[in-house]
Amino acid sequence: MPRDTAELFGKPTPRIDGVAKVTGAARYASDEPVANPAFAWLVTSAIARGRVGGLRLDSAKAVPGVIDILTHDNVGALAQPPAQMDGGPTTTTLETDQIWHDGQIIAIVVAESFEAAREAANRVEVDYVAEPPSATFDSPGVQVEPHKTTEDSKDPAKGDAAAALAAAEVKIDARYSTPTQHHNPIELFTTTCVWDGPHLTIYEGSQAMWGLKANVAKQLGMDPAMVRTISRFVGGAFGSRGGTTSRTAWIAIAAKRLGRPVKLVATRDQGFTIATYRAETRQHLALGASRDGKLTAFVHEGWEVTSRPSGYNVAGVDTTARMYACPNIATAVHVVHADRNTPGFMRAPPETPYMFALESGMDELAHALNMDPIELRRVNDTKIDPVSGKPFSSRSLMACFDQAAAKFGWSGRNPKPGSMRDGDWLIGWGCATATYPTNIGPAAARLAVTPEGKVTVQLAAHEIGTGAYTVVAITAARSLGLKVDDTTVMLGDSSLPPVTVAGGSNNAATTANVVYKACEEVRRRLAEAATADPASPLHGADAASLQLKGGTLMGPTGASEPFKAALSRVTGGVLEVHAENAPQGSKPGAVAGLYEGKSAMVRGTGRENVTTFAFGAHFVEVRVHERTREIRTPRVVSAFSAGTIVNPMTAHSQFMGGALWGLSAALFEATEIDRKTARYVNHNLADYLIPVNADVPDIQVLVVPEEDDQVNPLGIKGIGEIGIVGMNAAVANAVFHATGTRIRDLPIRAESLL
Amino acid sequence: MRPFTYERAGDLSEASRLGANTGQGQTDAPVQFLAGGTTLVDLMKLDVLRPTRVVDISPLGADLAGVALTSRGLHLGALATMSKVAEHPDVRRAYPAIAESLSLAASDQLRNMASLGGNVLQRTRCPYYRDPSWEACNKRRPGSGCTAIQGYNHNHAVLGVDENCIAQYPGDLGVVLAAFDAEVELSGPSGARLLAFTSLHRPADGEPHLETNLRPGEVITGFNVPAGAWTRRSLYLKVRDRSSYEFALASAAVGLDMDGETVRQARIGLGGVAYRPWRSPEAEAVLVGKPLDEATAKAATDAAFAGAVTHGGNDFKPELGRRTLVRALLQAQSLPVSEAS
Amino acid sequence: MHQSSDTRGPSRRGVMGAAAGLAAGSAARVAAQPAVSGAESGGHVAMRLQINGHDHDLNVDVRTSLLDALREHLDLTGSKKGCDQGQCGACTVLIDDQRELSCLTLAIAAQGRRITTIEGLAGADGALHPMQQAFIDNDAFQCGYCTPGQILSAVACVAEGHATTDADIQEHMSGNLCRCGAYPKIVLAIKQARGQMGRG
Structure with missing residues (x-):
């Protein structure tokens, strides 16, 4: 007890x-000292679809200090592709000569020095057998199919949503989109492998020590007991280091061939294609309500990009359908296969994109009802999970809204869009719900x-x-x-x-x-x-x-x-x-x-008697320059209620960091793709924008006390992801309030408002 | 990065001798001068620049890093760092646009490293130029084509472009120097010479791989910015999505000489929108002799962007550029400056 | 903490005038080492770097960045590689007391200059620099990867006189990206430390 x-x-x-x-x-993976390492450099594909016809290596091999070059021909049979978190297939690297996506690893140069390895990699000449690639939505050649429902994701449905929507007194029906995003932890993706006889030690930043160990052992056909993974500090992960990616096994093989430690520090741009990312989504949301604001119909459909072989998807309708009381629910999720690397978890994978649509839609509905957006949430608040009928173990959503609203001064808001300004700057206030399942x-x-x-x-x-x-x-x-x-x-x-x-x-x-x-x-x-x-x-x-x-x-x-x-x-x-x-x-x-490296989890939607989520509310002030339309966010108040807080000091940092991620998702982040070639083009930290210090608002984080003895014996709910959820919508809602322009496609930038 | 020989030039004549093959007009000359290194080392790592000889001219900073304000104008040593000039009280007072263009550029670390000479020669950020795995880039591989024109061109130029290259000049200081009639001081194997700043960068003209009119072995030693009534009533407005540490989506350098409400003379430069540091005499001409109000400002900006050519991703640039210039002009007009200089 | 360097050239402050200020150190790097370093002999060159008050002799590839020299050849792994192209600030070190990016600095070009890394910031007795303590007290980091660069940048930010107002700090700390989003706490840490830092 x-x-x-x-x-x-x-x-x-x-x-x-x-x-x-x-x-x-603090030693991060590539800081760990190893004796006499050789340095690896990845050669990656410059096309997104086709085959490696041949590699001309003479010039690379002639570089002084080059020791080895790994290719499909000489090592391809030595490793299996890494297991995926969803259990399904994914793209390959050196196992075959096939090219699935831009930036795929097609060779690895190993040399005495970092400098020699880089030069030699640049001298590798590749003969491609290219085929026209499909980049993303609307590209010719993409394949669209319904996602596979799983135990964790079943396309919530209830009642007759179509009929209820048709009959609704007030409704909104809109399409939203969210862009490709990359985690971009500041620590690069690195791997150092060291063999001691039959024992392999892998230094690699990881969110799954035993998972990495088991997966690499399986790839290499080894007894997992012979593999040790070390990652004492991780320089940011956000989901990017959860799964096992292809580079690790190849670096282990490189080290084995050399009989010497091998160290890889992949470049920032390679990080965009050798790990995972948050795939772009398109969503359709329709909400029906009675005049008093009570929801009568909920329809949410999503489309998500993935690689050719993988069915990976995040299906955030599983969360959005549970947010508010509603008797009629219809949801669907589709995957769109393109010539891309396989996406993966990124901070609040389902909620970040899908709650953008729902919380934007709720604001649109509030506007259509001429109702305060907080009151709309209050009218539809529920203690019962509308999908499963189970009670929420605890749900302090409206307490979060009320406390944050008071702190923010929401009562001083003139609801009319474009009504508030300060000199040349248009002011907008917006709010949205945050939520995340308790796992x-x-x-x-x-x-x-x-x-x-x-x-x-x-x-x-x-x-x-x-x-x-x-x-x-x-x-x-x-x-x-x-x-x-x-x-x-x-x-x-x-x-x-x-x-x-x-x-x-x-x-x-x-x-x-x-x-x-x-x-x-x-x-x-x-x-x-x-x-x-x-x-x-x-x-x-x-x-x-x-x-x-x-x-x-x-x-x-x-x-x-x-x-x-x-x-x-x-x-x-x-x-x-x-x-x-x-x-x-x-x-x-x-x-x-x-002990077999399996990463099981009891999910907030997978409990027998209750549904467990944490809740929160975001309030944000945006300022839009009336002429040049830059968007600034001087002020944020976010409140969260998440059960027992183990360490308020670090919890505050996580909530705050999450909220900044939300701002970043709203205003900055987007990986751009060259549509003709399906290649990323802004794969660096100058062109893939994340906030700098000067972008950061006066941000206040409130923690609303909550006790929940059902989530787990210590009453702890997770806090790492909830901070990002809904903030993108809060910003979009504030931009609408400032300008009268509703932006449904992220990110929102000056050019969106010209 | 390819192997190179590293040499240090202790003085100008040594620099010219060691750098005899710099051919800086060419983007990929086999000899490159190294000052702050913020562009050169970056592009060498990316395998875009492959010099076999790197001549470190930072020792020249001992003599070429000064800032001097005289009645004839402002002299800036080419080896002065961006941060030094940005913070210099004389520059801030008498040439605020210059100080602002520098302090709004890059980050403190980069400004501590980068020299003015290197800064004005900063290379384009075009992703197809900066990554040799793209086959077609006329600037990097003459005659290979331009990928950006039909590709991702969100931050590409709309002024001064041609069918061979739409790369954007990413710098800020150069925009002010172009607007303010600056001269470049050069020292080379055949001695010293002066060049109008607007002649330093070549127009696209079908040869985007030739970026400047520098002769082989020539080092930029300094800049002269003439005195003028417009220098005090000047500003640099930089519009971008991030609040700091980002290249311009659009920027404007404006200097005004006012006679009451009427514009006596104007100096206008545009950044974030052009192939090279861009001065707009068309916009200046519209303003001269007219009262500066919203309508004249808009007329000037229409003139400035009359020749704009867009390619899809950058369709927003002319409009954003116009708005930026209107805002800059009206803001400059309202600056609290005494007209007596 | 910083030893005066005898490899620097004569001061040129007199020539440039008192206002030369910050850049005097960098302007005056008249080298006392060989003028030519070749790509011969496998491209390796001998160099001497003065780091945290100590001279280090290296024989490394001429292409080696200062960051790689620190990390791969001197086991000074506190300086971090976040982009290797001057876009994140994780590799920030102090060179002649100025904050600069070690990833865009060729090691060979850093000879004769005083380099301070995070490992050289604490006192010889291990006592934390006020900025380091302030980062802990304010929880001004999460993953910690950008932290050494943030701290060195913050020390310089205060020394430059750029830490007077919150807005000033935010602007002048914008060259150091923090993906965890600790920025507001970094500002708090700088405000705590600025009054405790001695000049120079």
């Missing part, structure tokens, strides 16, 4: 890895504690910027009644107990719950020994009632003994426990699967 979570959590705690990060001591995964952890109260916790979780080290330290120290400063945490190494993928905002809930379980085991053993020992002041007490607090083992009546005394009764040395946790709702074998 968990302790009062407010007692354990909620104290702002600086990151325990802070000193390492501010001094340069949790299985995990294992090892915890050791000394009589002096020094704690070491080890688990193969992932520090991708979320403050994972600190979450684990807080959980362990507070649960054991010991000090965060005395707690050492080791993560990011597959030689440690496995943890599910760091995705779907599950990390804090997953790791805290398993670490708490380990601590509970420590407490139990100490308590049982103490209550059985006549020499203990706790002799005879109910073991279950004892708690570890303030460096003591304490009974309900106040009797206590020092931690050291309690521990030394159990062991003369160090007490070590190994805990495994399969969250409620896990499928059988979830823990066993962890």
Whole structure:
């Protein structure tokens, strides 16, 4: 039985890895020292569809320092393609001579130096057998098909949406689009492989240590026990390092051929095509309502681009259909196969694009109803998941709206578009709902504690910027009644107990719950020994009632003994426990699967009795120059309610960072493609815009307290992704309020408003 | 990056001797001068520039980095860094457009590195130029064609383009120097010479691979910007989606000499929209002798963009450019400047 | 912390006038090393770099960037590679006390200049620089990858006098991208540290 979570959590705690990060001591994958490495450079395809007819390598091989060049011909048979998260097929690299997309790896040069490898890669001449490629929507040759529904994504449907829409007193019917986006973590995609006899060590930034280990082992036909992955710090991930991509196995093969470590640091532009991305979407949304604003019909359809072989899609209708009470629901999702690399998870994969349409549409509906947009959400708020009929475990949506609205000063808004200005700048205020499902995964952890109260916790979780080290330290120290400063945490190494993928905002809930379980085991053993020992002041007490607090083992009546005394009764040395946790709702074998590198998760929509989501509300002020139409965002207030907050200090950073991602999705980010050749053209950080410091508003993050004992024992909801969701719509809504122009295609830029 | 020989030039004559084959008019000359390196090293890494000899002229900064304001005008040493000139109090006071064009460009780190001479020679950001895996680029491979014309041309030029190249000049300072009648001081194997700044960059003219009129071995040693009543009432307006650290979608350099409400003389440069640093004498002519109001400003901008040619992705540029110039003109008019200089 | 360098040329402040200011150091890099470094012998050249107060002798490819020299040859991996083309600021180092990008600096061209990396910012006793402490106190980072560059840029931002107002800080820190979005907290950290930093 968990302790009062407010007692354990909620104290702002600086990151325990802070000193390492501010001094340069934190070693990201390509910082790890390895002896005498050779350097790899990728040669990538300059066409998007066809075949490698031949490679002319003489000039490259003549570069002093070149050691090896890997191609389909000499290594293609040595690896299988990496397994995909969705279990389906994907594009290949050196396994065949086929070219599926622009920027596909078609050769790898290995040389004594970074400089020689780069020069030689540039000297590789490729004879292509090219075919005309299909770039994206509307390109000739794309194949459109309905997506495959899965257990997690079933195309919600209810009632008769078409009839209800036809009969609706008020309706909106519109089409929206969101662009291709790339994660662009500032750390490049790197891989360093080192062999020691039959043992392979891979240094690579990863969100799935055991997944990477298992996948690469399978690709190479190895026993996974022979593979170790290390990723102590990750320089941003956002989903891009969740799946296993093709480069890793080839670098392992390169290192094996050389009998020497090989290090790859892919370039920024290669990162756009050797990893994944958020695919562009098109969406159709129709909402019907009665005059009082109650929704009567909900229709949401999506189209998503993917690669030729993969059916990857995010199907965000599964979230949007649950947002508001509505008796008639129809949804559909289609995939559009083009000559592109396979997309993948990117921060709030389904919600970011699909909630843009819904939350823009809700604003349009509010305008059509002449109703305040907050009130429209209130009228349609629901405690019951309208798709499944199960109750939400908790839902503080309107509390978030009300608190954020008050802070923002929403009551001072003149609802008439174009009515507010400051000099040459048109002012617009907009709002939107944020939401994200509450997911949790299985995990294992090892915890050791000394009589002096020094704690070491080890688990193969992932520090991708979320403050994972600190979450684990807080959980362990507070649960054991010991000090965060005395707690050492080791993560990011597959030689440690496995943890599910760091995705779907599950990390804090997953790791805290398993670490708490380990601590509970420590407490139990100490308590049982103490209550059985006549020499203990706790002799005879109910073991279950004892708690570890303030460096003591304490009974309900106040009797206590020092931690050291309690521990030394159990062991003369160090007490070590190994805990495994399969969250409620896990499928059988979830823990066993962890050790095979499987990344299971109990999803917010996949629970037996409840639906679990976190909720929030965004408010944003935009300013649009009346002449030149630049858009600036001076002010944001966002409120979130997400159960137990383990560390308010880092949680604030994540909410804030998420909200900035939302602004960025609204105003900046878009990967541009040359439509004729299906090649990306702005694959660098000067032309793929992300916000700079000067773009950032006065941003206030409010956390609305919430207790939820159904999501998991510690009541933790995920917070890493909810911040981005809905902000793109809030900005579009504010732009409409400022200008009277409704923009349904992201990003919204000066040129959109000329 | 291809192998090269690295040499340092201790003085101008050494620079000219070592750089005898620079041929800077050519984009891919085998000898390149290195100052701040912010363009050269970047393009060498991308395999776009492949010099076999790199001549580091940063030691010349000992003598060629000064900023001097005299009654005849402003002299800027070519090796002065962008940040130094951007922050220089004389430049900020007497030539605000120059200071603004520099402080709105790039980032602090890049401005600390980049020299003025290198900055005005900054290469286009055209993605098809910057990536040799694209076969067709007349600027990189003469006669190979232009991919941008039918490709992604969102930020490509609409003024001064031809059917061979629509690359945009990405710089900011050059736009002001073009507008303000600046001269370039050059030093080469056959001695020193002066060139009008507007003659430094060549028009497209079917030979986009020839970018400048620099002769082999010539080093830019400085810039002279004449004095004029318009320099104080001047500004540089840069419109972009990000608030900082982004190339212009459209920009305007404006200098006005006003007689009450009437324009005595105007200097107008346009950035983010043209093939090379662009001065618009057409727009200036519309304004002279007229009261500056919304209508005359619009007439001037119509004149400035009369010859604009767009290619789909950049269809928005003439309109954004016009709006930018109108805003710049009206903003310059309202600057609190005393007309006495 | 910074040793004065005897490889720099004579000061030219007198020639350029007092207003020469910031650029004096870079303008005065009259080299005391060989003028010619060839692509012969496999393109490797000997060079001496002065980093964090110590001289380091290297024999590396003439094409080596300062960033790669630090990371791959000197195990100073605190300087990060985020784009390798001058667009992200993660590789920012101080050169003659100015913030510059090590990815666009040829190592060989950095000879004779004083280079400070994140590893050289803390005191010899390991005491954190006020800016480093301020970044921790304000949670001014998440993944931490851009952080060394942010911190060095922030130190220079204060020293330049560009940290007076929030708007000033935001503008002059815009050359350092942070994908996690820690920007507002970076501004807070700079405001905390600016009063605690000594000049120079």
